[in-house]
Amino acid sequence: MIQTWTIQNFKSVSDKTTLSMKPLTIFAGANSSGKSTLIQSILLVAQTLQTTVGSRSVVLNGHILKLGSFDDIVFNHQSDQTVLIGFGLTPIIEPPPVIPGGTEKMGHFFSADPESTVARSEMSASQF
Numbered sequence: 001m002i003q004t005w006t007i008q009n010f011k012s013v014s015d016k017t018t019l020s021m022k023p024l025t026i027f028a029g030a031n032s033s034g035k036s037t038l039i040q041s042i043l044l045v046a047q048t049l050q051t052t053v054g055s056r057s058v059v060l061n062g063h064i065l066k067l068g069s070f071d072d073i074v075f076n077h078q079s080d081q082t083v084l085i086g087f088g089l090t091p092i093i094e095p096p097p098v099i100p101g102g103t104e105k106m107g108h109f110f111s112a113d114p115e116s117t118v119a120r121s122e123m124s125a126s127q128f
Helices: 035-050
Strands: 002-008 017-020 083-089 118-123
Touching: 002 035, 035 083
Parallel strands: none
Antiparallel strands: 002 017, 002 083, 083 118
16 A cells, blocks of 8 residues: 655655555645645656556656656656655555365465565666
8 A cells, every 4th residue: 555655856846755544535625735646746656657658767658648748747847857756665564365164274375575565766867
């Protein structure tokens, strides 16, 4: 499960901003307060992770979202800046299934060391 989401120099967000996420997170706020920017950053990561083209590090224009060029997403069109999108994860460990007719149980579906489950992606104009 995503625990934190961090963005910096992405669209309308200049300062490094980290938000805590819960199983139910609601984004509410005044117009132009960054709600769409946050959602677009999440969709950008989803779109990039779903691509099968290994030669592109970040997919700005794909099947989920079309953001234009790097200059369109970097804060104030400052192409010499780096865009940061990061997230912290905690694995969800499901209980092992019970095998019908027996008492044996299979191992966990997923387990990971929480210390190693943080991902971060930085983008600069040279990657596009």
